[in-house]
Amino acid sequence: MIGQPFEEHAQNGARREALPNPLGGARRTLCALDPPIETLLRELTPRVLGAVVRRFGDFAAAEDAVQESLLAAAIEWPREGLPDNPRAWLTHVASRRMLDQIRSESARRRRENQTALEAAQTSQSQPAEMREDDTLVLLFMCCHPALTLSSAIALTLRAVGGLTTAEIAHAFLVPEATMAQRISRAKQNIKNSGIPFQFPTPRERTQRLQAVLHVLYLIFNEGYTTSTGPNLLRNDLSHEAMRLARIVHKLQPDDTEVAGLLALMLLTDARRLARTGAGGELIPLARQNRALWDREQIAEGVALLSATLPKGSVGPYQLQAAIAAVHDEAAQAEATDWPQILALYDLLRRMSGNPMVGLNHAVASAMVHGPTRGLELLDVLQADARLADHHRLDAVRAHLLEIGGDPKEAARYYRAAAGKTASLPERDYLLAQAARLSGELQPTNDKE
Amino acid sequence: MKYMLLMMGAKTDFDAYAQWPKQDLQANIAFMRAFSKDLKDAGVFVATEGLAFPAQARMVRAGKDGEPITDGVFPESKEFLAGYWIVEVESPEEAYKIAARVSAAPGSGGVRGSMPIEVRQVLGGAEEPRR
Numbered sequence: 334m335i336g337q338p339f340e341e342h343a344q345n346g347a348r349r350e351a352l353p354n355p356l357g358g359a360r361r362t363l364c365a366l367d368p369p370i371e372t373l374l375r376e377l378t379p380r381v382l383g384a385v386v387r388r389f390g391d392f393a394a395a396e397d398a399v400q401e402s403l404l405a406a407a408i409e410w411p412r413e414g415l416p417d418n419p420r421a422w423l424t425h426v427a428s429r430r431m432l433d434q435i436r437s438e439s440a441r442r443r444r445e446n447q448t449a450l451e452a453a454q455t456s457q458s459q460p461a462e463m464r465e466d467d468t469l470v471l472l473f474m475c476c477h478p479a480l481t482l483s484s485a486i487a488l489t490l491r492a493v494g495g496l497t498t499a500e501i502a503h504a505f506l507v508p509e510a511t512m513a514q515r516i517s518r519a520k521q522n523i524k525n526s527g528i529p530f531q532f533p534t535p536r537e538r539t540q541r542l543q544a545v546l547h548v549l550y551l552i553f554n555e556g557y558t559t560s561t562g563p564n565l566l567r568n569d570l571s572h573e574a575m576r577l578a579r580i581v582h583k584l585q586p587d588d589t590e591v592a593g594l595l596a597l598m599l600l601t602d603a604r605r606l607a608r609t610g611a612g613g614e615l616i617p618l619a620r621q622n623r624a625l626w627d628r629e630q631i632a633e634g635v636a637l638l639s640a641t642l643p644k645g646s647v648g649p650y651q652l653q654a655a656i657a658a659v660h661d662e663a664a665q666a667e668a669t670d671w672p673q674i675l676a677l678y679d680l681l682r683r684m685s686g687n688p689m690v691g692l693n694h695a696v697a698s699a700m701v702h703g704p705t706r707g708l709e710l711l712d713v714l715q716a717d718a719r720l721a722d723h724h725r726l727d728a729v730r731a732h733l734l735e736i737g738g739d740p741k742e743a744a745r746y747y748r749a750a751a752g753k754t755a756s757l758p759e760r761d762y763l764l765a766q767a768a769r770l771s772g773e774l775q776p777t778n779d780k781e
Numbered sequence: 782m783k784y785m786l787l788m789m790g791a792k793t794d795f796d797a798y799a800q801w802p803k804q805d806l807q808a809n810i811a812f813m814r815a816f817s818k819d820l821k822d823a824g825v826f827v828a829t830e831g832l833a834f835p836a837q838a839r840m841v842r843a844g845k846d847g848e849p850i851t852d853g854v855f856p857e858s859k860e861f862l863a864g865y866w867i868v869e870v871e872s873p874e875e876a877y878k879i880a881a882r883v884s885a886a887p888g889s890g891g892v893r894g895s896m897p898i899e900v901r902q903v904l905g906g907a908e909e910p911r912r
Binding site for chain 2: 506508510514515760
C-alpha cells in the first residue's frame with residue numbers, strides 16, 4: 334500500500350534547503366566576518382553567556398539572547414567599529430533582550446506580579462560578573478550525560494563555540510530547522526533534568542570531564558574524518574574542537590587527560606594535508622608524503638605530551654597521543670618504532686573496552702611479530718559481536734593477508750570490507766586495493 | 782549516521798492506492814504529514830521526497846550514439862520507489878524504529894498497515910564509531 338509520504342509543500346521540490354533564519358537572516362554566519370572580529374566573538378561567547386545565565390538563571394533563554402547579541406555585533410561592529418568594551422557591549426545587549434522577553438511574558442500573563450522583572454532590573458544594575466571558569470561550567474552543562482551525543486555536540490558548538498545554528502547545520506549536512514530543533518530539545522532536556530549551572534561535585538568531576546572530552550573528540554573526528562570532500566567547513570570542526578580543547582587545557586592545566594586529548598588532536602591533525610590525494614582519495618599512513626606533515630604542530634603536540642606523561646595518571650587520550658607521536662616522529666614509514674607502538678596498544682587495551690583498539694593492537698602485533706600473529710589475534714576478535722560484522726575487521730585481515738603473501742584472499746577481504754563500509758572514500762580505497770591485487774594476480778586482464 | 786527509508790511498491794499497489802475511498806486517503810495523508818513533522822520535531826529530519834505515480838516512469842539507457850533509449854514497459858513484478866525519507870540518527874536500531882512507524886501507516890479501510898520499508902545507510906565520510 335503506497336501512500337504519498339510527504340508534507341504540505343510536496344510539490345515545491347527540494348526540501349533539503351534550510352528554513353529562513355528566524356533572526357531575519359541579516360547575518361546567517363559569523364564566518365563571513367573579519368577574522369579578528371569573528372575570533373573575538375567566539376572567545377567572548379561562553380563568558381558572556383556565563384554572566385547572563387548567572388544573572389537571570391534561565392539557561393535556554395539566556396543562550397538565545399546571547400546568540401542574538403552575537404548577531405547584532407556581527408552587523409554593528411564592522412560598520413561602527415569595535416566598542417570600547419566588547420564583552421560589556423555583548424552582555425548589555427543580551428541582558429536587554431532578556432529583560433524585553435521577561436517584560437513581554439509578564440504582560441502576556443497579565444500578572445500583577447512584577448517580581449521577576451524587578452529582580453532582573455535590580456540585578457542588571459550590578460556590574461556584570463565575569464568568571465574565567467564559566468566556559469568550563471558551560472561545557473559541563475552542554476556535555477551532560479543526560480543529553481544524547483548529537484544534541485550535546487550541537488549545543489556545545491553553539492553555546493560554547495559561538496557558532497550559529499546555520500553554521501552547525503551546514504557542518505553536519507542537515508537542514509537548519511533540524512539543527513535548531515536538536516538544540517532546542519537539548520535545552521529543554523537540561524531544563525527538565527534540572528542540571529544546574531555550577532561546577533560538578535569533586536566526586537562527579539572526573540566522569541563529567543570525561544563526557545566533555547568525549548564530545549570534543551567527536552567534534553574533532555567529525556571534521557577530520559570527513560574532510561576529504563570539498564566541504565571546508567567540516568575541516569573547521571576540527572579546528573573548533575582544538576580551540577575548545579585549548580581553552581579547557583588552559584583552565585585545567587594539571588589534568589593530564591585534557592592535555593592528552595589536545596596533544597592527540599594536534600598530532601593527528603598535523604597529517605591532514607597528507608591523508609588525502611588530489612582527487613580526495615584516502616592515503617594510508619604508510620604511503621603519505623611526510624613532507625606535507627605540519628612539523629610545527631607535531632613539535633607542539635610532542636612537547637605537550639612530554640610535559641604531561643611524567644605527571645602520572647596516564648589515560649587513554651595520552652596513550653593515543655603517544656601512539657600518534659611515535660608515527661609522527663618516524664622519518665619514513667619503515668622507520669616506525671612498532672615495538673613501542675605495540676607496547677602502547679597493550680596498555681591501551683587494558684584500559685579501554687573499545688574493540689577498535691583490539692584491531693589496532695593486532696596490526697601492531699603483526700608489524701612486530703609477523704602477519705601470522707596478527708591474524709591469530711583477529712580470529713579472537715571475530716568473536717566480539719561489536720566487530721564481527723564491521724568492515725574494519727575485514728580490512729585489517731585483508732591488509733595482513735597481503736603482507737603475509739596471500740593476495741587472492743587479501744583481495745577477497747578488501748572487497749568484503751568495501752561491501753560493509755558506510756564511508757564513500759573508504760569504499761573507494763578498499764575497492765582500489767582489491768583491484769590492485771587482482772591486477773597483480775592477472776596482469777593481462779585489465780578489465781579487473 | 783544517516784539512513785534512507787525507501788517506500789517501495791509494485792504497480793498494482795499504486796493502482797490500488799488510487800482507488801482508496803476518500804476517508805482512507807485522508808487518514809493516510811494525515812498520518813504521513815504528522816510523521817514528517819514528528820521527524821522534524823525530534824531533530825532527526827534530513828530530507829524527504831515523494832515521487833509521481835509510476836505510470837509515467839521511463840527506463841532510460843544510452844544508445845550507441847549516446848542518445849537516450851527509453852522504455853516504459855515494465856514487468857508486473859517490478860517494484861517502484863514511491864518516496865523516501867532521510868534521517869540522521871545515532872544507531873541503525875533507531876532508523877529501524879522510525880521505519881517501522883511509517884510501515885504501520887493506515888491502509889485501505891483505515892487498517893494499520895505493514896508495508897515494507899527498505900532501510901539503507903547513506904555513505905558519508907570515514908566516520909568513527911561513536912561509543
